[in-house]
Amino acid sequence: MTNNIKWWQKAVVYQVYPRSFQDANGDGIGDLKGIEQRLDYIQKLGADVIWLNPIYASPDKDNGYDISDYEDINQKFGTMADFDDLLEKAHDKGLKILMDLVVNHTADQHQWFIESRSSKDNDKRDFYIWRDPVDGHEPNNWGSFFSGPAWKFDEATGQYYLHLFVEGQPDLNWANPEVRQAVFDMMNFWVDKGIDGFRMDVISLISKPDGLPDGEVPNNGEYGNSDKAVANGPHVHDYLQEMRQKVLNRADMMTVGEASGVDITNAARYANTDGSELNMVFQFEHMGLDNNPNPALSKWYDKKVSLVDLKENLSKWQNELAGKAWNSLYWDNHDQPRAVSRYGDDRPEYRVVSAKMVATLLHFLQGTPYVYQGEEIGMTNAYNLKREDFDDVEIKQAFKYLVEKTKLVDENTMLNYVHAKGRDNARTPMQWDDSENAGFTTGTPWLKLNSNYDSINVQEALADKNSIFYYYQKLIRLRHDMPIITTGIYELLDAQDAEVYAYRRVGKKDQLLVINNFTDQKLTREYHVPSDAELIISNYSDDQGETLRPYEAKVYLFKK
Structure with a gap:
């Protein structure tokens, strides 16, 4: 593989949620001109690719994932001329643009x-x-x-x-060849504009099972599990191979498929190294490790993930896809809570060091890392949002169904669950500085700001040479410069250690030792580090050897 590295295997993707990134016209909603204003910031971070969440015309029943016209821009975000300018300026700065492709369903106004x-x-x-x-x-x-x-x-x-999602998102019938051709024609419209790839929304759901059989009903549940019934349907790989032939082979594109319900076997088909379908998939197994033990409550829970379970899952994907397919690496996105709050420790005394630790673990794995806007400055979950503040349709429906209709949880418990796992945690406006509305807008923000923006913001991060931002910058630079991060073999150490996640990346001549303390305790661990080992990155200013301080992360490079 070392001789055939593709550009997207060494790349780092920066995800922009347009309505929350930067508002240029003062209407309280982020827009394309706002993104254009911040290209230098993304370039400074070192990212290679910008993934844009949907910017197409939409009635916004699910924040743009209900598309009424695939070849027009949502007027809240600007015009097609604004997009053309953004694409040109991004390319001028060496940044590629990845568009969000939403073709399992359209808007009911399409x-x-x-x-x-x-x-x-x-x-x-x-x-x-x-x-x-x-x-x-x-x-x-x-x-x-x-x-x-x-x-x-x-x-x-x-x-x-x-409609597998909201009523306003009717599912397309991919079994109809006219549908497929219409989708491929639309994709080619964007390829011809010069975009650099697609992130494909819920792409594993496009092929429905023959006969549409009932789904399994979970305990205390009212409806069948449509995810299990639909995911990885009988013709999904045929459809993607057809897409490869009719669209994706026309340019050097990057593709990542959001693959709900995918397992290792299917992932190896979606992201096969033969290039017949996609480059990689987003899988969700590690996202479900902290789900509620009651299946009827699904994701809604507020307990931390077991580190042993997390190790087992990440290691499975590292080992079983090695040489067969390519991994995507992510902690958070527009659908997930903030990484430092979920996997680290967002208390003020530990936020910076634990955010760096969580980043270290992810960025030395094999795969393409995705950084979600604000992750690089340690933005946290928005505990100040109350029920009336939430915008997300999933959160609103969950309150109605789980609190009011089925009474599976009380309102206070549900609010705790939403503060832990709700999507609006990631959708609060980007925190640029400590001025009014965090420098996001001169108007009224479409979603309430996280109340900690006065202390957690880009301006503060750029002024502090030891900030999370510069740590991410270094992680990205190391990935670009060190082939072993892309090609090295992954080896987990001490699988049953519930406090420290340590692993090796082994190359032909060198190896990396990656050590991450997941606790707020001082620990002692012996990993037999050679005396000539080089400490290439750490979230503490000194190295105390076998002593691991709270949330300490460090990476050594040494000869085999």
Whole structure:
């Protein structure tokens, strides 16, 4: 593999959630011109690629993941001319642009769906998944990912349409070749503009199982598990291979598929090194390790992950994909809580050192790292947000369903769960400085700011040579400069150690020893570090050998 390294294997991706990044026109919503203003900042960090969350025309029932026109820009973010300017200026600075591709579903206001629902014999009827009622009810027991049923009855035509997400996101029928060709034509519109790749939203769900059978109903649950029923369907790999031939082979593109429900075997097919489908996938196994033991509550929980479980899972993906497929590496994104709050310790005395530790663990693994906006300055979960402050449809639906309808949890417990796992933790505006609204906008922010922006912000980080920002900058530089981080073999040490995550990366001549204390305690560990080993990065200013201070992280380089 060392002789055939692809550019995206050494790259680091910086994810921008446009509506929360930078507002240039004062309306309280981030926009394309705002992103353009901050390109120098992303370049300074050292990232290679900017992944943009959806910027397409949308009624915004799910913050842009309900698209009404794939070839137009959401007017809240600007115009197509603004996008063209952003793409040109990013390329001028050596930054690539990765677009978010949302093609499992559209908005119900997309012209395809407007035509589809107009009558049963419309040319676009089969662009979506319509079914007759069964005994006066939904065609099967599938539940929506956002609570409630995954089917919506349409009075005009007397049939249900499938929506695995909100009602306003009807699922496309990928079994229809006309749908696939329409999607590929749209993708080629963006390829022709010169974009550098696609992040593909819930791409593992596009092939529905034959016959749409019922899903397994979890304990205390009302609906069947549609994720398990739909993920990695019978024709998903056929569709992606067709996409590869008709779109992706036209340029040197980077592709990453969000693959809910994926396992190692399927991941090795999605991201096979033969290049027949995608470059890598986002898998979610490590994201579910801290889920609620009650399946009906799913992600909603506030307990920390077991380090032994985390090691086992990350090591499985490192070892079993090695030489077969490529990993994506991430702790957080627009759908996950803040990394330092979830995996580190966001108390003031430990936030900086634990954020660096969490970053160290991830960035020395094999794969392509993704940094979510604000992660590089240690932004935390937004504990100041109350129920009335939340914007996220998933959070709102969870309160309605779990607190009010099924009464599985009380409101205070649910608020604790949301403060731990809710998506709005990641969506609060970017904290640029300590001025009003954190330098994000001169208007009223679309979502309430995290109240700690006066002390946690970019201005502070850039002024402090020991900040989390400069630590990330160094991690990225090391990845660019040291082939062993890309190609070295991964070896876990002390799998049952519940306090320290240590591993090696082994190359032909050198090896790296990566040590991470996941506790707020002083510990002692002996890893037999050679006397001539070089300490290449650490989150403390000195090295105390076998003594590991709270959340200490350090990486040694030495000869084999």
